[in-house]
Amino acid sequence: MKRIKIEAHPDATRLSKLKVNVWPEWEKESSIMPWTYEEAETSYIIEGRAIITPEGGDPVEICKGNLVTFPAGMSCVWNIIEPVRKRYRIG
Numbered sequence: 001m002k003r004i005k006i007e008a009h010p011d012a013t014r015l016s017k018l019k020v021n022v023w024p025e026w027e028k029e030s031s032i033m034p035w036t037y038e039e040a041e042t043s044y045i046i047e048g049r050a051i052i053t054p055e056g057g058d059p060v061e062i063c064k065g066n067l068v069t070f071p072a073g074m075s076c077v078w079n080i081i082e083p084v085r086k087r088y089r090i091g
Contacts, residue, residue, distance in 0.1 A: 002054065002057075004069070010067045024087065025085065036073075037074045037076075040090070041088055042088065044086060045064055047082075047083065
């Protein structure tokens with residue numbers, strides 16, 4: 001099964017190496033939405049909190065300060081508890 005990987009509070013050096021500060025930004029208000037990741041995505045959560053439930057898997061909570069990797073081909077449901085703002089890189 002494809003799993004979501006979470007790295008809690010990576011340090012500034014790690015974020016700088018990944019060049020997170022130049023990744024595009026995405027925002028979404030509190031809501032529930034289905035999503036499928038066609039390609040792998042790495043996201044850095046700037047603000048907010050969400051529970052993501054992969055199809056056939058256990059819910060995972062993400063929040064401010066998490067570096068999250070979503071695997072290619074994963075379908076899930078996002079339950080955004082607090083409005084989310086993130087930077088992301090696809091591929």
